[in-house]
Amino acid sequence: MDKLAQLQDVDGQTFDYVIIGDVFPVPKSFVYPNIYYPSGGGTAGCVLANRLSEDPNVTVLVLEAGKAHFDDPIITSPLWFPKQFANPDYDWTFPVIPQDNAPEIHKIPWNRGLGLGGSSAMNVLTYTKPAREEMDALEALGNPGWNWETYQTYAKKAEGFQAPLPREIDDGFRDLYHPDSVGHDGPLTLSFVPTGCGADAAFQQSLAKNGLNVLTNALGGEIIGTFKGLSTFDQFAGKRVDAATAYILPVLHRSNLKVLTEAYVRRIITEGDEDGGVIARGVDFEHGGKLVTAVAGREVILSAGSIKSPQILELSGIGDRKILEPLGIQTVVELPTVGCNSQEHHFVRAPFLRLKEGKGLVSGGMLTDAQVAADLKKLHKLDIDYTVVTNAIAFASLQTVSERASEIIARKKAQLSADWEKYLPGLRRQYTQMLQLLESGHGADIEYMVAAPIFEGLPEPHKPHIAVSPNLTHPWSRGTVHIASADPKAHPRIDPRYFEDETDRAIMAEGLKHILKVVRTPPLSDLVEVELAPGPNFDLSTDEKVQEFVSRNTSTTWHLCGTCSMMPRELGGVVDAKLKVYGTKNLRVMDLSVLPLQVAVHTQAVVYGMAEQAADIIKASVQSA
Known part of the structure; x- marks a missing residue:
């Protein structure tokens, strides 16, 4: 080298x-x-x-x-990336100021990659392309030449897609794509990870019973539905690929x-x-x-x-x-x-599920056992280590997840109308774009993802666990990042203003209620041993109780922009x-x-x-x- x-x-x-x-x-x-x-x-x-x-x-x-x-295994291994978090050799670990509307979230720092490759060296390897309407919105905000067609051209220039290899064991979680929607000759290696937690196909089937079907091509500008996402992963080397x-x-x-x-x-x-x-x-x-x-x-x-x-x-x-x-x-x-106009995805730390043993289900904690990892590699006849990543993805409109969508949208429109003169011109333009997407029913208002990596502090790490979390995708709240000191080594003052706009909490609450229906629907429910959070007795009877749970169990998704x-x-x-x-x-x-x-x-x-x-x-x- x-x-x-x-x-x-x-x-x-x-x-x-x-x-x-x-x-x-x-x-x-x-x-x-x-x-x-x-x-x-x-x-x-x-x-x-x-x-x-x-x-x-x-x-x-x-x-x-x-x-x-x-060549650092903490970075290259899809299993060990959580070891970077809060490690000063790898992570900036930015603090967030206390949040009035999310009383626990300031205890969770904003982790960011410190080193060549930046956060591409510490993320969960997920590679998902945006919706056509989202990139076209950039041009509508006054940026000529920044639209879906241009984006797709340049994204494909970056992408070096590896076609799926035959798998020894077919778990029903399909590698679906259209060759014209992804680049094949770029420097960034992408692939469908050939192994997984074993619950992903059941997740898709239970979603289908609750309004979300499988997409055959999630790389061409349409993302509403559920699909297996690409990962920044070299399927021949069995390693993460980052920007460096x-x-x-x-x-x-x-x-x-x-x-x-x-x-x-x-x-x-x-x-x-x-x-x-x-x-x-x-x-x-x-x-x-x-x-x-x-x-x-x-x-x-x-x-x-x-x-x-x-x-x-x-x-x-x-x-x-x-x-x-x-x-x-x-x-x-x-x-x-x-430093203004900051927008951050954030998700609810639930549902969190312990899965049944004896059904071939795997999560990251289990793979830390060398014998378990070796047995799985042999079972699947792999040339690389068995790997689980976050690649079971779904995006849904508010209309799909909630019977109260029209009520929430009407309340939002009334609030925007009442406060319109208070907003700066750029925010008015942004909110116009957001409202169009929300009303259309074609906007991706909620994301669901199956995560099965290493979870710290599990009482039974040798058993399979997954989190199936709803993620707020288009936050209406706007935060700030400003210096609080002239010292360049001092962290800036980060104020995401979570849930300052009540619409965010309402949408997340509806997403939580919907995904709880999904995990309680067969065949996914047949794989669940116990619902650890929010728990089978969680009270869904009032919006207030659900929204209170959302406020206290929200976490950053580390996607800050703006x-x-x-x-x-x-x-x-x-x-x-x-x-x-x-x-x-x-x-x-x-x-x-x-x-x-x-x-x-x-x-x-x-x-x-x-x-x-x-x-x-x-x-x-x-x-x-």
């Missing part, structure tokens, strides 16, 4: 593009006359580094705060690409020009306990994620004057919407459709923070497609300059 860069490999050298991923400080400056700074060796940053360095006539430097973690192993490791041999790890961004250096604009001249960062300034001759590109990107902008004087100046930070660009939203400035946008930060000449953002309106699906597929499109936007801007 070609080696990662050392400081001496980059100190004093000139690079056309510098991709920064939360770097570690050096007491002298080194200058890169023609530079981009996509801040982040995470998912988007890795894509940009690969694509920009395809041109042998440019040089690219990647700076990343964490370590490389190449897909986009960085294969091209480390390029002489025009240098990757420096263990770095931490402090701020972007800017200065004004004669036209009254702001130019990004470089980045202050740390490496080995020393301060370093990297000077940019072309552009700075920030790809630090939905938490760190707004933090770095604010530390650099770009944001709301009322937040910056009390902290002693001079306002360079007055852009009050930096904190540097891509929208016209007059609508409250932070970046334009070319990803340029308003008020600046040469500063871009590219990560999930630019997504202005949350999609229903797990978000990594969205980031890969958007980052591929961003790379072409950047290349085109150089050619036209």
Whole structure:
């Protein structure tokens, strides 16, 4: 393997593009006359580094705060990824402030990947593409060229799909797809994991009895229904594939690409020009306990994620004057919407089920027993270890899950009408799109997923367990991520404002009631030994009791978006459709923070497609300059 860069490999050298991923400080400056700074060796940053360095006539430097973690079994194994959580070598572990409407959730930190590959190295490997209407909504929000057709083109450019292999044991959980809806030649390896918990087919059959049928192609813009999802998994190697192993490791041999790890961004250096604009001249960062300034001759590109990107902008004087100046930070660009419009998926930690033994059912806790794992590998005649991942997915409209849908929608419309003048123009535009989807009955308002990984603290970990959780996909509540200190090492103040909008809690409660019907319907119910949560005697008789349970048993899904939203400035946008930060000449953002309106699906597929499109936007801007 070609080696990662050392400081001496980059100190004093000139690079056309510098991709920064939360770097570690050096007491002298080194200058890169023609530079981009996509801040982040995470998912988007890795894509940009690969694509920009395809041109042998440019040089690219990647700076990343964490370590490389190449060939680390805690990352590569689909079984052991929970060991990353709260481990400072792998996880930022961002705290969340207490929430008035969700009294327990602030105890659950927002885990984010620290290292090359970012959160793509610690997620649950789920690769689900958004609905056509969701990506078309980006264009409707004032972003020309950002729509489903363009997204699908770029997503397929990223994807390297492995066709399913024959399986020794057919459990009825089908690998369904259409070849034209997925890419086959891209760097990101995707596959249907050939083994599972054994309850997935029963989950689909019980869903069908409760209004949700199996989709034959969930990759082509239609997601309502249930399906087996793709995973970022190499079925021949039996390992996770993340953005670093897909986009960085294969091209480390390029002489025009240098990757420096263990770095931490402090701020972007800017200065004004004669036209009254702001130019990004470089980045202050740390490496080995020393301060370093990297000077940019072309552009700075920030790809630090939905938490760190707004933090770095604010530390650099770009944001709301009322937040910056009390902290002693001079306002360079007055852009009050930096860190606003945050939207986060969250799910109910129930139903949680202990399954019956002796029926071939498997969960992650069981696989920690070496003998059990070996027996399963032999039984299925596998060349790789037996694996369970979260790939039994379903998306449903509110109309499908609830008899009270019309009542909930009518109440929401009345509330929007009453409060319409209070909303900023961008939020009005977003809510218009959301209401259209909600009323149509074609929106994916709730997700269900079967999770069978390692659960900490199980009283009987040797028995099979699954969680079948409803997930709120299109939250109406809006939160914020802002700095609370001028210290770059201090965590930002994260306030997701869970359930500030009552519609969110109402939809989640209806989703919980519906999925409880599903798990109590054969054939899934035939596999259940005991319903551990909320329990067979849980009182479903009143909305108040169900919503109280939802409030106290909600957890993040780690899909935050919107904190540097891509929208016209007059609508409250932070970046334009070319990803340029308003008020600046040469500063871009590219990560999930630019997504202005949350999609229903797990978000990594969205980031890969958007980052591929961003790379072409950047290349085109150089050619036209």
